[in-house]
Amino acid sequence: MNTLTKQNAPTDTVNSDVPATNEHSNPAEQALSAQDMNAIAVDDATTDNQPSKRIRIVNTFMKRKTHMNKNAEQALTDPEFAHYLVNNSCGDGNLDNIHDLRILFTDTPNGSEAPLTLEIGFGLGDSFIEMAAAEPSRNFVGIEVHEPGIGKCAYMAGTQNLTNVKIINGDAIQLLKQLPENHIDRIQLYFPDPWQKKRHYKRRFVSPERMTILTRSLKQGGWFHTATDWEHYAFWMVDVLDDFSGLSNKSGKGNFTPRPDFRPMTKFERRGLERGHGVWDLIYTKD
Numbered sequence: 001m002n003t004l005t006k007q008n009a010p011t012d013t014v015n016s017d018v019p020a021t022n023e024h025s026n027p028a029e030q031a032l033s034a035q036d037m038n039a040i041a042v043d044d045a046t047t048d049n050q051p052s053k054r055i056r057i058v059n060t061f062m063k064r065k066t067h068m069n070k071n072a073e074q075a076l077t078d079p080e081f082a083h084y085l086v087n088n089s090c091g092d093g094n095l096d097n098i099h100d101l102r103i104l105f106t107d108t109p110n111g112s113e114a115p116l117t118l119e120i121g122f123g124l125g126d127s128f129i130e131m132a133a134a135e136p137s138r139n140f141v142g143i144e145v146h147e148p149g150i151g152k153c154a155y156m157a158g159t160q161n162l163t164n165v166k167i168i169n170g171d172a173i174q175l176l177k178q179l180p181e182n183h184i185d186r187i188q189l190y191f192p193d194p195w196q197k198k199r200h201y202k203r204r205f206v207s208p209e210r211m212t213i214l215t216r217s218l219k220q221g222g223w224f225h226t227a228t229d230w231e232h233y234a235f236w237m238v239d240v241l242d243d244f245s246g247l248s249n250k251s252g253k254g255n256f257t258p259r260p261d262f263r264p265m266t267k268f269e270r271r272g273l274e275r276g277h278g279v280w281d282l283i284y285t286k287d
C-alpha cells in the first residue's frame with residue numbers, strides 16, 4: 001500500500017483555453033443545473049450581429065477513428081447480438097430514453113434486482129467481459145463512445161452467451177445525470193484518459209463536479225473503483241476523492257488500494273506497464 005503526500009491538487013477544472021470538440025446549444029443543455037458547470041463553459045458569442053450565449057460541453061473523451069474488425073462489425077449489425085446493444089451503436093449514442101439500468105435486465109435470468117455494476121469507458125471490453133463472465137449473478141452495464149470497442153464487446157458477450165451484460169453507446173456523464181439516485185451498486189472506471197496536459201485537466205473524469213454526478217446514482221454503501229497508470233492523475237484522484245464529502249477511501253485517506261484479484265488486467269494497463277508506468281487502484285464507498 002502506498003502512502004501519499006498530497007501534491008498537484010486540482011484547483012480549477014474549467015479553463016477557457018481548451019479547444020471545443022463538441023459544441024452544442026440546445027434548450028436541454030441550457031436547462032442544465034449549476035452542478036453541471038464543470039462540463040460546460042459559457043462563452044459570449046455574436047451571431048448575425050446579435051449577442052448570444054454559446055454553451056460549450058467539455059467532454060472527457062475525444063472520439064477517435066480506428067479500424068473496426070469483422071467480428072465487431074458483425075456484432076453491430078447481426079440481430080443475434082442486438083439484445084446486448086441498448087441504443088444505437090453507431091454514431092453518437094442517443095441516451096434520451098435511458099433512465100433506468102435495472103429494467104434492462106427484467107427479462108434475463110438474474111432479473112432487475114441483482115447487484116448492478118456500471119463500467120465507464122470499457123475500451124475494447126476484454127476485462128469488462130472477463131469480469132461479467134466471472135460473476136454471472138451480477139448484472140453488468142458498460143458504456144463507451146468508441147464504436148469498434150462497442151462492437152468487439154458485444155461480440156465477446158455473444159460468443160460466451162452471457163445473459164448479464166448490456167452495452168450502451170454514449171457519454172457516461174449524460175447517462176449518469178438521467179439515472180435515479182441510489183441506483184447502482186458499483187461503478188468502475190479503469191484507466192480513464194489521463195489528459196496529461198495542464199490545459200486538458202478539465203477533461204479528466206475524476207473531478208469534484210463529475211464525482212457529484214457519479215455518486216448521486218451510487219447506492220449507499222456502493223463502490224466507486226478506479227485505477228490509473230498515470231502518476232500525476234493517481235495523486236490528483238486521491239486528492240479529489242479523499243476531499244469529496246460522501247465518499248470514504250476503503251484504504252484510509254491518502255492511501256491507494258492494493259490491486260484487487262477480481263480486476264483483470266486491462267489493455268491500457270498492459271500498455272502502461274510495458275512503458276514502465278506504475279498502477280494505482282482506488283476504491284471508495286458511498287457513506
Ligand SMILES: C[S@@+](CC[C@H](N)C(=O)[O-])C[C@H]1O[C@@H](n2cnc3c(N)ncnc32)[C@H](O)[C@@H]1O
Nearest residue numbers: 060061121122123144171172190191266267268
Ligand atoms: C484510456 S481508455 C481505457 C479503456 C479500458 N478501460 C482499458 O483500461 O483498457 C479510456 C476509454 O474511456 C472512454 N471514455 C472516456 N470518457 C467517456 C465517457 N464520458 N463516456 C463513455 N466512455 C468514455 C474512451 O472512449 C476510451 O475508450
